[in-house]
Amino acid sequence: MNYFCKSLWAIFAKDIVTEFRSKQVLPTMIVLGMLIAWVLRIVSEAASLSTTVIGPAVLWIAFLFSGLLAQERSFAVEEQEDCIAGLLLAPVDPGTIYIAKLFTNIIMLCVFELVVVPVIFLTFQLSVADKWFEFITVLLLGNIGISCVGTLFSAMVQLSRIRGSLLSVLVLVILMPMMIPATFALLLLFGAIPGELAGSGTLALVGNFKTAIGYMVAFDAVYTVTCWLLFGFVVQE
Amino acid sequence: MSKRAQSNCKDEPVIAITSVNKAFGSRLVLKNIDLHVDRAQGVCICGVNGAGKSTLLRIIAGLLRPSQGTVRLCGLDVNSEPEKAKAQLGVISHKSMLYPALRIFENLLFFAKLYDVKDSHDRVRELLEDLGLSSYRYDRTDVLSRGMLQRLAIARAIVHRPAVLLADEPFTGLDREASRHLISNFDKFRAGGGTLLMTTHDTRLALQCCNRVVVLDKNRFIFDAETSQIDTGRFAEDYLSYARGRN
Amino acid sequence: MRRILILLTLVLLLLAMWIALTAGQVAPIKRNIIYAHIPSAICALLCFVVLFVAGFGYLRTGKPGWDYVAAASAEVGLVFATVLNATGSIFSRAEWNIWWTPSPRLISSAVLWFLCVVYLILRASIQSYHRRARICAVFGIIAVIDVPLVIISARFIPDIHRANFSFDSVWQGTSLGLLVLANFFLAALLIWLKTDILQSKALLENELNY
Numbered sequence: 001m002n003y004f005c006k007s008l009w010a011i012f013a014k015d016i017v018t019e020f021r022s023k024q025v026l027p028t029m030i031v032l033g034m035l036i037a038w039v040l041r042i043v044s045e046a047a048s049l050s051t052t053v054i055g056p057a058v059l060w061i062a063f064l065f066s067g068l069l070a071q072e073r074s075f076a077v078e079e080q081e082d083c084i085a086g087l088l089l090a091p092v093d094p095g096t097i098y099i100a101k102l103f104t105n106i107i108m109l110c111v112f113e114l115v116v117v118p119v120i121f122l123t124f125q126l127s128v129a130d131k132w133f134e135f136i137t138v139l140l141l142g143n144i145g146i147s148c149v150g151t152l153f154s155a156m157v158q159l160s161r162i163r164g165s166l167l168s169v170l171v172l173v174i175l176m177p178m179m180i181p182a183t184f185a186l187l188l189l190f191g192a193i194p195g196e197l198a199g200s201g202t203l204a205l206v207g208n209f210k211t212a213i214g215y216m217v218a219f220d221a222v223y224t225v226t227c228w229l230l231f232g233f234v235v236q237e
Numbered sequence: 238m239s240k241r242a243q244s245n246c247k248d249e250p251v252i253a254i255t256s257v258n259k260a261f262g263s264r265l266v267l268k269n270i271d272l273h274v275d276r277a278q279g280v281c282i283c284g285v286n287g288a289g290k291s292t293l294l295r296i297i298a299g300l301l302r303p304s305q306g307t308v309r310l311c312g313l314d315v316n317s318e319p320e321k322a323k324a325q326l327g328v329i330s331h332k333s334m335l336y337p338a339l340r341i342f343e344n345l346l347f348f349a350k351l352y353d354v355k356d357s358h359d360r361v362r363e364l365l366e367d368l369g370l371s372s373y374r375y376d377r378t379d380v381l382s383r384g385m386l387q388r389l390a391i392a393r394a395i396v397h398r399p400a401v402l403l404a405d406e407p408f409t410g411l412d413r414e415a416s417r418h419l420i421s422n423f424d425k426f427r428a429g430g431g432t433l434l435m436t437t438h439d440t441r442l443a444l445q446c447c448n449r450v451v452v453l454d455k456n457r458f459i460f461d462a463e464t465s466q467i468d469t470g471r472f473a474e475d476y477l478s479y480a481r482g483r484n
Numbered sequence: 485m486r487r488i489l490i491l492l493t494l495v496l497l498l499l500a501m502w503i504a505l506t507a508g509q510v511a512p513i514k515r516n517i518i519y520a521h522i523p524s525a526i527c528a529l530l531c532f533v534v535l536f537v538a539g540f541g542y543l544r545t546g547k548p549g550w551d552y553v554a555a556a557s558a559e560v561g562l563v564f565a566t567v568l569n570a571t572g573s574i575f576s577r578a579e580w581n582i583w584w585t586p587s588p589r590l591i592s593s594a595v596l597w598f599l600c601v602v603y604l605i606l607r608a609s610i611q612s613y614h615r616r617a618r619i620c621a622v623f624g625i626i627a628v629i630d631v632p633l634v635i636i637s638a639r640f641i642p643d644i645h646r647a648n649f650s651f652d653s654v655w656q657g658t659s660l661g662l663l664v665l666a667n668f669f670l671a672a673l674l675i676w677l678k679t680d681i682l683q684s685k686a687l688l689e690n691e692l693n694y
Contacts (some may be wrong), residue, residue, distance in 0.1 A: 003353055006350060006353065007351055010347055010351055010428075011351070012349040014336065014339065014343075017338075017339065017343070018336055018338040021338050021339075022338050052607055066309070077336070077338075079334055080337065080338070081332050081333050081334055081337065082330065082332035082333075082334050083334050083335070083336055085300065085328075085334055086348070086393070087387055088300060089298055089299075089300070089323060089326065089328050089334075090323065090348065090351040091319070091320040091321070091323040091324050091352065091353075092351055108417065152622075152626075156619050156622070156623070160612075160615050160619055162606070162609045162610060162619075163609060165627070166606065167608060169602055169605065170602060170606065170623070172638055173595070173598050173599060173602045173627075173630075174626060174627065175639070176595060176598075176630075176634065177630060177634035177636075177637035178633075178637065178640060180637045180638065180640050181637055181640050189324075198587045213638075214641075215637055219633060219637075221628075222629060222633070223629070225391030226625070226626060226629060227626070230543075230622045230626070231626065233621070233622050234618070234619065234622055236300070237301055237302075237614065237615070237618075261613075261614065263687075263690045264690070
């Protein structure tokens with residue numbers, strides 16, 4: 001356990017230092033996020049859409065695509081000088097590598113959101129009133145979901161030399177189910193829909209904030225554990 | 238490079254490979270490989286491209302699983318006790334396995350932590366001095382020349398005082414001076430009780446730092462001898478003409 | 485063995501269709517499409533179960549056979565998912581005058597189709613055999629886990645889909661049941677055949693290469 005924590009910290013610190021020193025990804029992520037927001041703001045004006053309704057969608061689209069940039073980098077660093085072999089030669093469990101990379105990607109997304117969320121809030125005139133804690137919880141759960149799948153697929157794509165464009169397809173198709181409750185939760189927070197709406201019809205779920213959060217927690221838990229278990233198969237031959 | 242964790246290696250061979258087979262699909266890459274290497278030996282595996290040298294090394298390092306057979310390092314099975322076996326092993330290849338964005342001492346410190354080296358800071362300082370890299374310690378790794386990088390790669394590989402050093406084509410891309418430096422470092426490593434196993438197709442350089450050569454051809458060993466028992470100059474020539482014939 | 489299965493599938497399919505088109509006509513004639521729609525939904529899900537088991541089997545044993553089964557089930561799954569979405573779309577147009585709308589079951593069946601397509605794209609983009617098998621097994625498992633997750637999460641969206649179907653005659657139930665069974669056999673047969681094809685192809689390529 002002690003060794004697990006030590007090696008986890010070592011890899012995590014190494015990744016964070018590398019990322020922040022090379023300063024390649026974060027600026028690109030932020031600019032991409034702002035561009036997505038800006039384009040969609042103009043489009044929403046042209047289509048005369050309510051900003052509180054389109055706001056959540058914009059937030060998630062910006063996070064998804066900028067997250068992809070971070071994830072793509074996270075194993076490109078390892079591939080460059082065959083560093084992944086160096087990691088695998090050490091007596092460290094592949095799962096630990098995965099968790100460390102996951103933390104790095106989550107932190108990257110959080111830093112990115114610190115900049116981009118205020119920008120989106122200003123341009124879309126959004127407000128969550130006094131529900132800041134709930135808002136941050138939703139964002140954090142979303143970050144974990146985006147990163148846990150993205151980190152595994154990034155390892156797949158980079159280490160197997162698949163063309164990089166496939167990463168977005170893989171991530172988006174798997175993340176699709178999480179986007180529904182994630183958007184739903186934000187819509188509730190922004191007051192775009194009444195508290196107990198959603199489901200009408202036979203199959204529909206009781207759509208309130210709690211069920212949406214519950215779903216996201218379950219999604220994150222299922223995929224973090226699955227990806228952690230499967231990561232060894234992706235990196236080892 | 239003294240106190241080395243070798244308590245396990247007293248009475249057993251440091252590397253014990255028993256009847257290892259490796260097949261990719263229906264293609265047999267290694268067939269019934271047996272190799273035993275004792276402490277402080279230097280063994281060179283020669284062979285033309287595609288003979289299976291790198292595959293064998295990857296199997297010893299635990300990066301590939303053999304289809305059959307076992308690999309033991311200091312009595313520890315690489316596949317059933319990977320954590321313990323990996324601690325006995327250092328690897329260098331023609332790629333440095335170092336992070337370009339980190340400083341030199343940060344790179345070494347990172348790997349020291351990964352291998353759970355107790356006195357990591359002292360160990361890194363000692364290594365940098367040993368390899369003559371002390372003055373570059375705060376430089377970023379990507380400014381180093383190829384020769385310097387290979388020196389640092391050795392430091393990385395032996396930071397945890399391994400019993401075995403595997404070197405996969407270590408001379409690739411090195412000039413004469415850097416190669417000589419590399420050989421002297423290999424000698425130092427062996428003088429401290431370490432075992433060296435390397436692959437190369439440059440037999441002349443290999444013969445300078447090894448005391449045993451084996452030749453791998455078409456997935457099995459066809460030649461195995463101590464360098465003291467053969468005429469090294471003639472061997473190098475013979476090998477060269479053989480390799481030309483094979484290619 | 486296989487011949488018996490082929491024969492059985494054919495007989496069942498013809499018999500079920502004959503019953504469906506004679507005794508089991510569903511009242512508004514356009515709704516007869518359920519005889520293709522429902523069995524293909526069930527069979528697409530079945531293919532995903534096979535994909536999961538095969539992926540798991542490959543990662544546990546490393547036997548190439550499992551990989552071929554996984555690839556075959558993804559392809560067959562794609563066929564059934566395509567039929568499912570196509571018939572669903574036609575049905576939806578006839579019933580509600582729209583080709584597609586986000587509604588729980590429509591989303592779920594669309595995701596089934598996407599997952600199969602992405603799986604096959606991933607397969608096609610890796611050259612090395614062992615790496616492909618390993619990576620695809622991992623993705624297959626993750627994709628299958630996605631199916632229940634999407635079925636649950638799509639329920640946050642209002643539903644327009646028909647809840648349950650009441651049959652006018654006992655023949656309709658019978659023929660639908662028979663068709664599900666026949667499609668079941670058909671799916672198994674297709675997976676079996678495709679696995680064999682992939683296996684022989686791999687054998688042939690191996691022999692040619694080395």
